[in-house]
Amino acid sequence: MSTATRKLDxxxxxxxxxxxxxxxxDASAADHAAFAQWLNADLRHQHAWRTISGxxxxxxxxxxxxxxxxxxxxRAARQALTAPARRKALRNTAAVLLLVGPGSxxxxxxxxxxxxxxxLRTATGERRQVQLADGSxxxxxARSAVDVDFSAQARLLHLRRGEVLIHTAVDHTRPLIVHxxxxxxxxxxxxxxxxxxxxxxxxxxxxHSVRLTAANGSEQTFSAGSAARYTASHIHPLPGLAAPxxxxxxxxxxxxxxxxxxxxxxxxxxxxxxxxxxxxxxxxRVYGVFPLARISHSPKxxxxxxx
Amino acid sequence: xxxxxxxxxxxxxxxxxxxxxxxxxxxxxxCSHQAADLTQDTFVRVLGARDLDKLDEPRAFLMTLARxxxxxxxxxxxxxxxxxxxxxxxPENHAPSAEDYAMVREAIETLDTLLHGLPLRARKVFLxxxxxxxxxxxxxxxxxxxVATVERDMKRAVTHCYLASLEAMPQDMADSLSxxxx
Numbered sequence: 001m002s003t004a005t006r007k008l009d010x011x012x013x014x015x016x017x018x019x020x021x022x023x024x025x026d027a028s029a030a031d032h033a034a035f036a037q038w039l040n041a042d043l044r045h046q047h048a049w050r051t052i053s054g055x056x057x058x059x060x061x062x063x064x065x066x067x068x069x070x071x072x073x074x075r076a077a078r079q080a081l082t083a084p085a086r087r088k089a090l091r092n093t094a095a096v097l098l099l100v101g102p103g104s105x106x107x108x109x110x111x112x113x114x115x116x117x118x119x120l121r122t123a124t125g126e127r128r129q130v131q132l133a134d135g136s137x138x139x140x141x142a143r144s145a146v147d148v149d150f151s152a153q154a155r156l157l158h159l160r161r162g163e164v165l166i167h168t169a170v171d172h173t174r175p176l177i178v179h180x181x182x183x184x185x186x187x188x189x190x191x192x193x194x195x196x197x198x199x200x201x202x203x204x205x206x207x208h209s210v211r212l213t214a215a216n217g218s219e220q221t222f223s224a225g226s227a228a229r230y231t232a233s234h235i236h237p238l239p240g241l242a243a244p245x246x247x248x249x250x251x252x253x254x255x256x257x258x259x260x261x262x263x264x265x266x267x268x269x270x271x272x273x274x275x276x277x278x279x280x281x282x283x284x285r286v287y288g289v290f291p292l293a294r295i296s297h298s299p300k301x302x303x304x305x306x307x
Numbered sequence: 308x309x310x311x312x313x314x315x316x317x318x319x320x321x322x323x324x325x326x327x328x329x330x331x332x333x334x335x336x337x338c339s340h341q342a343a344d345l346t347q348d349t350f351v352r353v354l355g356a357r358d359l360d361k362l363d364e365p366r367a368f369l370m371t372l373a374r375x376x377x378x379x380x381x382x383x384x385x386x387x388x389x390x391x392x393x394x395x396x397x398p399e400n401h402a403p404s405a406e407d408y409a410m411v412r413e414a415i416e417t418l419d420t421l422l423h424g425l426p427l428r429a430r431k432v433f434l435x436x437x438x439x440x441x442x443x444x445x446x447x448x449x450x451x452x453x454v455a456t457v458e459r460d461m462k463r464a465v466t467h468c469y470l471a472s473l474e475a476m477p478q479d480m481a482d483s484l485s486x487x488x489x
Binding site for chain 2: 008012019020023024025026051052055056059060063066069070072073074075076077078079080081083247
């Protein structure tokens with residue numbers, strides 16, 4: 001333990017014993033009398049006692065105040081501070097940061113694909129990176145499914161479910177096209193992601209550009225950094241940047257001032273079972289970049305219970 | 308030729324590698340704003356380093372510091388998310404107001420720093436007692452352990468916090484706080 005580098009002096013140790021004893025919930029009158037005697041015996045005792053009993057005054061007072069306004073704050077703080085998955089994920093994050101250089105895909109599995117036609121699927125909490133026959137790289141988000149249909153005319157990917165990120169290999173004779181029920185996204189030598197939702201699809205272009213054709217034939221080209229939402233009949237450019245929409249491919253969830261409900265929605269493919277969020281909490285605004293890995297390792301989070 | 312205290316090496320490092328480091332961090336966190344903050348944090352750590360004029364591989368050095376900054380950033384972020392998860396599980400609207408939000412988050416970060424490295428059960432025991440003011444007997448019952456174990460965990464946790472708080476301050480200040488002077 002890193003904190004063992006400094007030795008505990010006997011007076012401090014005694015003060016700690018007193019603190020534990022007096023706040024145990026069953027300290028006797030004799031305990032209190034003995035403590036008073038110890039405290040008054042030496043100035044160093046008082047000094048050590050002030051230091052040790054006041055260790056957490058500030059943060060604890062802040063949480064007690066919050067608790068007084070809204071009950072549940074102390075418990076929420078304790079749950080956050082003792083979430084085992086968080087500690088595990090942090091170790092993973094630290095290890096990954098040390099081992100993997102820039103540009104690598106974190107926590108993903110590499111898998112060669114030999115067949116020209118294949119069904120690719122990911123399970124809950126799983127992300128997978130696949131090398132396609134033409135050298136393109138396909139990354140599947142959790143709970144996603146893609147059919148690969150390569151021919152002499154075109155490289156066609158049918159997105160059945162979920163979300164993919166594609167880094168296309170150059171092939172001037174065969175365009176690479178991602179097909180959803182809502183339309184076609186044709187890569188013009190590029191890196192981009194497509195997400196299939198119930199009632200629409202989303203496109204995020206990270207490099208170069210993508211030609212989008214809705215099922216009704218309307219077309220629009222999107223360049224690097226832009227994003228769009230499309231249905232069979234409409235293409236809507238999305239405000240904001242494309243990069244956050246594809247952050248999942250690096251194992252991250254990038255949230256810019258969005259309601260908590262949206263964060264939860266993005267996390268759902270990473271957990272089994274139910275995820276509850278109260279209406280009021282759902283409206284909480286969230287800002288930050290979170291590692292997705294910890295979600296899939298969090299049984300407490302899955303069950304939605306308290307401990 | 309050596310000038311350990313001169314700010315010149317820092318300025319040189321900043322001029323030559325700031326853009327590169329910003330790009331590297333932007334790829335890591337996917338957000339220019341955040342990357343700019345983290346770049347700043349990294350150069351703040353550079354100020355505390357010695358022998359900057361003798362660096363053979365300045366980028367490797369910067370990356371080492373930047374990784375530490377990133378680890379600490381992830382730690383704060385994941386703590387915040389764990390807290391939001393816990394809030395979301397409460398039955399009613401328990402989201403603190405914007406003013407309270409920052410204060411509570413900071414308090415939780417402080418506790419996390421002091422408890423860093425402490426085993427999970429001792430963490431739980433400690434927080435149940437110090438934060439939620441539960442008596443040892445109730446903690447023992449809630450966690451299914453003996454009262455003696457609760458006591459041992461409490462002592463270990465308070466000791467851990469005490470030593471962590473000493474680590475966080477300069478040696479001379481820590482010595483003056485410690486009851487036994489060297």
